[in-house]
Amino acid sequence: MSIKTAAQDVFGGFYSLLVGMRVTLTQFFKPIITVQYPHATLQLPARFRGHIELILDPETGLPRCTACKLCERACPSQSIVVEGAKREGAKTKSVTDYRLNFTTCSLCGSCVEACNFDALQFSKAYNVVSYDRNQFAKMDLVAQAAEKGRQMMAARPAPAAPTPAEPAPKAAQP
Amino acid sequence: MNSLLSLLSLEPVRLLLYLVGICAFVGFNAAYLVLAERKIAGRMQRRPGPNEAGLGGWMQPFADVGKLFAKQIMIPPGVDVLLYCLAPLMVMAPPLICLVAVPFGDTLVARDLNLGLLLVFSLGSVNVMALLFAGWASRNKYSIISAARVVSQNVAYEIPMLLVVLTILMTTGTMNLNEIVRQQAGWFWHWNVFRGVWTLANPLMPVTFVIFFICMLAETNRAPFDMAEAESELVAGAFTEYGGMGFGVFFMAEYTNIVVGCSLAAVLFLGGWQSPIGVLSGPVWGPLWFLAKLYALIFTVMWVRWTFPRTQFYGLLNLSWKILIPISLFTLLLSGALLTLTHLR
Amino acid sequence: MPGAECQVPNDGSVTGAAGVPQSTIRDPQSTIPQETFVLNLGPQHPAAHGVLRVLMTMDGEWITRAEPVIGYIHRMHEKMGENRTWAKFLPNTSRIDYLSAMHYTHAFVGAVERGAKIEVPPRAEYLRVITSELNRIASHMVWWGALLSDLGGLTPFLYAFDDRELILDLLEGLCGARLTYCYYRFGGVCNDADDDFLRGCRQFVRHMPARLKLYHDLVTGNIILRKRLEGIGPISAEMCRKYGATGPVIRGAGVAYDVRRVEPYSIYPQFDFEIPTFPQGDSMARYLVRMAEMEQSLRIIDQALDKIPAGPVMGKVPRVLRLPPGDYCYAVEAARGRFLVRIVSDGKDVPYRVRLRTPSFSNLSLFEEASRGMILPDALAMMGTLDLVIPDIDR
Numbered sequence: 082m083s084i085k086t087a088a089q090d091v092f093g094g095f096y097s098l099l100v101g102m103r104v105t106l107t108q109f110f111k112p113i114i115t116v117q118y119p120h121a122t123l124q125l126p127a128r129f130r131g132h133i134e135l136i137l138d139p140e141t142g143l144p145r146c147t148a149c150k151l152c153e154r155a156c157p158s159q160s161i162v163v164e165g166a167k168r169e170g171a172k173t174k175s176v177t178d179y180r181l182n183f184t185t186c187s188l189c190g191s192c193v194e195a196c197n198f199d200a201l202q203f204s205k206a207y208n209v210v211s212y213d214r215n216q217f218a219k220m221d222l223v224a225q226a227a228e229k230g231r232q233m234m235a236a237r238p239a240p241a242a243p244t245p246a247e248p249a250p251k252a253a254q255p
Numbered sequence: 256m257n258s259l260l261s262l263l264s265l266e267p268v269r270l271l272l273y274l275v276g277i278c279a280f281v282g283f284n285a286a287y288l289v290l291a292e293r294k295i296a297g298r299m300q301r302r303p304g305p306n307e308a309g310l311g312g313w314m315q316p317f318a319d320v321g322k323l324f325a326k327q328i329m330i331p332p333g334v335d336v337l338l339y340c341l342a343p344l345m346v347m348a349p350p351l352i353c354l355v356a357v358p359f360g361d362t363l364v365a366r367d368l369n370l371g372l373l374l375v376f377s378l379g380s381v382n383v384m385a386l387l388f389a390g391w392a393s394r395n396k397y398s399i400i401s402a403a404r405v406v407s408q409n410v411a412y413e414i415p416m417l418l419v420v421l422t423i424l425m426t427t428g429t430m431n432l433n434e435i436v437r438q439q440a441g442w443f444w445h446w447n448v449f450r451g452v453w454t455l456a457n458p459l460m461p462v463t464f465v466i467f468f469i470c471m472l473a474e475t476n477r478a479p480f481d482m483a484e485a486e487s488e489l490v491a492g493a494f495t496e497y498g499g500m501g502f503g504v505f506f507m508a509e510y511t512n513i514v515v516g517c518s519l520a521a522v523l524f525l526g527g528w529q530s531p532i533g534v535l536s537g538p539v540w541g542p543l544w545f546l547a548k549l550y551a552l553i554f555t556v557m558w559v560r561w562t563f564p565r566t567q568f569y570g571l572l573n574l575s576w577k578i579l580i581p582i583s584l585f586t587l588l589l590s591g592a593l594l595t596l597t598h599l600r
Numbered sequence: 601m602p603g604a605e606c607q608v609p610n611d612g613s614v615t616g617a618a619g620v621p622q623s624t625i626r627d628p629q630s631t632i633p634q635e636t637f638v639l640n641l642g643p644q645h646p647a648a649h650g651v652l653r654v655l656m657t658m659d660g661e662w663i664t665r666a667e668p669v670i671g672y673i674h675r676m677h678e679k680m681g682e683n684r685t686w687a688k689f690l691p692n693t694s695r696i697d698y699l700s701a702m703h704y705t706h707a708f709v710g711a712v713e714r715g716a717k718i719e720v721p722p723r724a725e726y727l728r729v730i731t732s733e734l735n736r737i738a739s740h741m742v743w744w745g746a747l748l749s750d751l752g753g754l755t756p757f758l759y760a761f762d763d764r765e766l767i768l769d770l771l772e773g774l775c776g777a778r779l780t781y782c783y784y785r786f787g788g789v790c791n792d793a794d795d796d797f798l799r800g801c802r803q804f805v806r807h808m809p810a811r812l813k814l815y816h817d818l819v820t821g822n823i824i825l826r827k828r829l830e831g832i833g834p835i836s837a838e839m840c841r842k843y844g845a846t847g848p849v850i851r852g853a854g855v856a857y858d859v860r861r862v863e864p865y866s867i868y869p870q871f872d873f874e875i876p877t878f879p880q881g882d883s884m885a886r887y888l889v890r891m892a893e894m895e896q897s898l899r900i901i902d903q904a905l906d907k908i909p910a911g912p913v914m915g916k917v918p919r920v921l922r923l924p925p926g927d928y929c930y931a932v933e934a935a936r937g938r939f940l941v942r943i944v945s946d947g948k949d950v951p952y953r954v955r956l957r958t959p960s961f962s963n964l965s966l967f968e969e970a971s972r973g974m975i976l977p978d979a980l981a982m983m984g985t986l987d988l989v990i991p992d993i994d995r
Contacts, residue, residue, distance in 0.1 A: 100818075101818045102559065112301075113297075128791065157684055157689070187695075188777065191687065191688070299755055300758035562755060562818070563753055563822065
């Protein structure tokens with residue numbers, strides 16, 4: 082290698098180091114891009130896949146699930162166990178016990194897609210913690226839905242009282 | 256009051272105060288340079304660095320020291336106990352001694368030695384021996400390989416460093432560090448790094464400065480020359496067998512070496528405690544200028560570390576033997592020839 | 601062009617690469633057997649490759665023999681394929697190589713569609729191409745960051761992940777997952793893309809070229825990196841053919857083999873893109889191939905965004921899917937090379953056999969021959985440019 086190419090190699094190489102240093106220096110003065118959790122949190126997108134949850138009927142505040150077990154059959158990891166029973170005076174079954182094994186769930190969405198009654202959706206819960214393993218191995222979705230239903234019904238405004246001049250509407254036949 | 260002042264002007268008392276001050280300076284730097292490195296690394300990577308321990312993370316060094324003290328200091332069985340215990344002492348003592356000769360201000364120097372430069376560079380080689388002791392005493396195959404690499408790396412980079420220092424010595428004519436700084440009085444173009452160019456004592460002085468900086472990085476085992484400590488390929492380096500505060504001492508010594516190296520660079524090339532604009536000098540401004548230059552150089556050392564990948568071992572040695580030594584020899588000869596021709600001393 | 605002065609002989613020998621000091625490559629025949637020792641680069645790595653064990657017989661710092669030991673993350677995906685219905689295997693496909701999950705799902709879904717003769721609507725095809733190319737860029741960014749971390753430069757990893765976050769946020773808004781998307785279904789994709797997604801993709805395509813220039817400034821032209829990669833780890837085209845190595849490994853040896861051109865699938869024939877190829881065969885060539893591939897992916901995404909039609913995103917699929925008996929194959933160009941799925945159906949709703957031919961397995965198999973006589977840091981740099989993902993090897 083001649084002296085000329087050696088010198089070019091050295092000075093060209095040194096210049097490349099300075100170019101690299103300039104890059105890091107410009108980045109040094111730019112604002113930080115990390116979000117300082119837990120002091121700040123990120124907005125989750127609408128389709129975010131947290132663990133599944135039962136969808137509540139807005140009228141009654143109860144889960145729409147009829148325990149047809151389509152989700153249980155569709156799950157590739159056999160993570161769902163559903164039990165249901167017919168309530169007094171109801172036409173279809175309703176769910177009494179819905180256990181999700183979140184330790185084996187792969188969040189694939191087969192259950193959500195398989196459901197015929199639009200009773201399942203992904204929640205937005207991303208920071209679930211517990212001291213008890215059963216909270217995840219036997220995640221009780223009915224209890225979670227009951228809690229949400231209570232909150233929903235409590236927050237619902239009372240219906241308007243009928244005015245005295247109008248006759249009371251006839252009660253609908255069950 | 257008068258008796259107190261007369262007591263303070265006694266030489267042993269003055270020295271004791273300086274030594275305490277140097278230890279405090281070194282301790283503060285070792286603790287907070289670690290935090291500074293992590294914060295600088297974070298900001299270069301667009302993240303904040305440690306910011307939970309105290310406001311902005313200022314208490315992080317306390318957390319680190321607490322953690323290190325809480326660890327068990329164990330001497331592994333079968334090690335050479337004398338060398339094992341001696342190594343951390345030997346690695347920490349030389350930089351502390353070197354700081355005795357470094358002038359922080361016009362009169363703010365522990366000992367105005369006429370051979371200050373010689374002291375600093377002779378002690379700089381001792382830390383190599385300390386690393387060799389650590390690697391050898393650890394009775395660990397990989398530590399000794401790593402220590403052997405460190406020794407060959409440091410020996411290779413001592414030579415261009417000393418050649419560069421000889422070049423400076425020829426232009427300054429004195430080994431007294433404070434005298435070298437006094438010669439650079441005036442504006443920033445009077446600093447050695449620029450003065451050599453326009454007085455034609457050494458037109459390649461900026462190149463000399465860069466070579467000194469690179470050698471200083473290699474001597475202190477900083478990236479991109481950190482084969483000894485960041486052997487992420489297979490070994491953890493010469494310090495594997497040290498735990499807790501023993502490891503902490505090596506860490507502190509590395510940062511102290513960086514402080515010593517950068518203060519030397521500031522003193523020899525950048526005018527030490529001289530102001531760059533001619534005014535704003537004095538017993539208060541002098542140390543402030545010195546510290547500003549020191550920390551600017553330390554920032555550059557950290558900046559370099561977080562920008563570049565590591566060189567290979569043979570690349571590192573090639574750089575020294577095949578590139579830096581020829582260039583520094585050339586600048587030495589050039590400088591000598593020019594000084595003879597122009598009869599400057 | 602960096603590395604242009606390095607000539608690699610085509611017979612697979614490891615000596616004779618110019619630019620590399622001859623002292624760093626040692627002829628293994630000259631080693632005395634008693635002087636060697638075995639170094640175990642254990643399954644736990646400081647470097648980011650995964651759980652790979654390499655048993656290296658070393659003569660000082662030179663490797664005389666490197667034997668990879670795999671199987672630490674064998675999860676029996678192929679066996680699971682025999683126990684699950686066609687649709688239930690979809691989550692598995694994302695997890696074979698989780699860094700380029702879309703490609704792997706594409707291969708399986710494509711094989712089943714070939715077997716059951718399911719039509720995919722054009723909008724779904726365009727969405728598949730867009731998401732696949734986004735996933736290729738994301739995977740190359742992980743490779744780039746991890747390679748540089750191995751070499752000691754820790755900052756570029758963070759820059760790569762900053763850009764990768766943009767991709768992951770786009771895909772999260774589209775299908776809800778960030779790494780193991782289960783997005784493709786037989787007959788199309790499961791969610792339609794809204795305007796936000798398409799606009800976000802367009803912004804990403806405009807944002808990336810400046811970032812790629814930053815990567816080149818910071819890393820590619822850097823003399824330290826060039827010294828670490830140029831002339832190091834020569835792998836000739838002959839060696840690639842012998843071991844079946846595909847992807848950037850063989851394109852870095854001068855052979856323009858890309859499944860998207862050689863065995864065209866999906867709607868790739870409609871797009872105008874180049875196959876980056878570099879003839880030198882060293883680590884730098886493989887590095888440059890991947891960097892250029894990112895630019896070509898951006899080009900493909902741009903064209904797809906221009907041409908994407910409106911319409912449905914799912915074709916007609918029977919409720920219970922049974923394939924006619926037979927063998928069906930589908931090959932895709934994954935981020936690491938050629939990924940082939942071969943399914944054997946015997947008429948039931950569960951496959952008889954699912955065979956996954958993964959690229960990293962073949963890419964790793966040439967490591968033993970290629971690393972003979974190399975010094976250890978160079979061998980590890982070469983392994984970094986092979987872009988191995990161990991779950992891909994072990995399945």
